[in-house]
Amino acid sequence: MLTGGIFLASVLMASGAFAEERSGNVYGLPPCVTTTGLQVDSIIKMIFWLTGVVFLLTQGTYIYYLIVYRRRPGVPAHYSHGNNTLEIIWTTAPTIVFLALAIYSNRVWEEIHRPAPDNALTIDVSSYQFGWQMRYPGISGKLAPMDVRKITPQNPFGTDPENPKTAQDVISTDLVIPVGRPIHVLLHSRDVIHSFYVPEFRLYQDCVPGRTIGWVWFQATQTGDFQLACNQLCGTGHYNMKAPIKIVSEEEFQKWLTPRQQKNAGVTPAPSSVPVAAPSPAKAASLTGPGTGNTL
């Protein structure tokens, strides 16, 4: 209790710095750079104060009892088997509080997971042992369609090699995103379960092989460099499975994306920058196993 109390006190003192950005800050949360992350933070803060008060009240009372009711000669213990009124009170009160918390939490949960806005930029995020690849729309502004059942080592994104859009897609190892615009990520895995985790986004979502997780979107509120981490134990190289995230201005983003789109579309004569060779249709078909995933 004592040690816990000291640490809690230090946390309480530092709680003013909760949302504050500060390097070397070992008490508060890391900076929050998405709109939905702010909603998560507000619930964390609310539960922090709620549980903090409950902790201090119950532990305070408990420690007081432990001191006051220590054995003293001539003072016998009080004979009591309990009190039903008290039982009803301390059953009902937590029930109301917890249910209210569940309802409030789930309203925020629904809000965070409402469908991505129409102006969202869709990026295909593909995870594998042990790295990440991002696929951006080509010059047409739309991602080439993919099918999770077609994901193979030769066709890591599960796209259709016959589709002209496929070659236009821009492939990147960095997640570059424009600030202020909703980003809709389609999460995929080529082998085991990985997870898309960015502490500064307050966002965790598993990438499940054989499926497209299509409900994750976010909107950055400031520019900066961050890291995408895998946070689901995925094998030997798990600890180092990361990718750079660059949040840049819309202008800089276009400066980054447009030349790549043009290059892939053959607007400027340059060799394709797509790192993965598209397999021949016959080979792709023979390697395509049956799957249960949903098709995009």
Added chain:
Amino acid sequence: MSTSLTHDSIATVETHGSSHHDDHGHGKPGIMHYLWNTDHKMIALQFMWSAVFFLLFGGAMALAMRWQLAFPGHPIPVIGHLLPHSVVNDEGAIIPSGYNVLVTMHGTILVFFVAMPLLIGVFGNFLIPLKIGAGDMAFPALNELSYWLFALSGVLMLSSFWVPGGAPGTGWTAYAPLSSVAAYNQTPMGQTLWCAALFVNGLSSITGAVNYITTVITMRAPGMTMFRMPLPVWAIFLTAILLILAIPVLSAAAALIIFDLNFGTMFYRPSGYGQPLLWQHLFWFFGHPEVYILILPAMGLTSEILSVFSRKPVFGYKAMVWAMISIGFLGFIVWGHHMYVSGMNLTLSAAFSVSTMVIAVPSAIKTFNWMGTIWRGSIHYTVPMAFAVAFVSMFVIGGLSGIFMASTPVDLFVHHTYFIVAHFHYVLFGGSMFAIFAAIYFWFPKMSGRMFNNTLGWIHFWMTFVFFNLTFFPMHNLGLGGMMRRIADPTVYDCLKQLQPLNVVCTIGAMGLGLATLPFVWNIIWSMRNGPKAPANPWNSTTLEWTVSHPIPHGNFAVTPTVYHGPYEYSVPGLAKDFLPQNEKAPAHITLEAH
């Protein structure tokens, strides 16, 4: 009516049988006395010594992990070179795949080979017959078989270190398809042995549970109604029911991994119409009741110890029982809270968060009742009481941190961070292990006939209490700072580098916690043979086990006791002594309060 009859006949048979099978009073017992013994008290000791071995082993692995997290890539001093090459490199520093092995085996061993055998194997076996006035378990041979299945599963688990590829590194949760596809995990043999070990371990739990349930239902002494049973018996009885319902699911799921790994099935592999999430649903359908399997017995043991040393009846005995029953029931409909962000349907996540919030209520009820139990008591501070008192505080911290993760949006951030590591160590170490320590000290006089060394006991308590909090409290901050669990080197992430001082603090705490265990182990080994002789009832307790003196014969009670009232009649006004044993009738002028 038939209940008492069954009990009497079995007790008689066992008492007669004891003169043939046991060597009490006939000089030194042979080796078989320790290896194959159907006496529930001896089986409890078998479980205890095995679990203490695994505690030291699994704890040492935690220390190796803590070393790596505080000083990534630095060779482990002194013992680094002694560790196998599946874990360390030539310099004696932990390699990433070795770290994954440590993560996996630490979790698996502490859950299945330390906490479960200590709570259920030791105290289930030792206390149930003695507390309900029975001669032994309903099926004594099955009981010993349960221990040997446990021992076999331990051998299987440890043998995975020596097979090609080494022990598995897929976490104690062994998420498919990492665990179920050899190309992904690189340790198909180790993973198969891991699954086989859990399968056999499950058989041990199931045979034990069958025994506990049958014994409690059919072999209670005359007058021992269900609502006169001591709370540890209630807790372990309910736990046994959870075991019967939850363990087969894990066994089946583990068998499917064995099939996937070795026989070409694709239950968990999407390319063969399998479903990765199927494993998670099966695992957590077992895994969440498992959490309560590990905490219910601890709650029962603590309730009794708090009552004895406060010299007061347990506050709200019936509320305590109903709270445990509702925890047991609700425990089966909250598994999805491990899967809010697994790719499961989002509305389902919301539904599971409601049941998760509801299950916090019975835990709150129990906490309030523990506080009610010490309220206006006459608290006698002994080593077991200190651990029981600390249990309540640690459980409160673990319970409150659980509320964060029960909230779906918060889980979006703290899922799989060190926040969850802090949370479940507060519940499983601060909760279960503290209760285990309390219970071992409390029943040590009954188990060994001797008293433990008090000074060593207090050293153990204070070191454990201080270093436990020093180890695990900063992990809340690490988690809120964004540090992922199960990563071999946090310094590869820019945003985690600033948290490194906290990792060093946790590691210093863990080293202290490791040292704290030494006086405990020495104390029980030394005192078992050399401690001062214990009186039959050193704590002035009311329950039946304290009415028999050491050495307790096979068959326990010379005459089957009759029970007259509830278990916790302390400080009854008008009585000369401040406790009224269950087998003593209250004098005519005394009215006992209904409980």
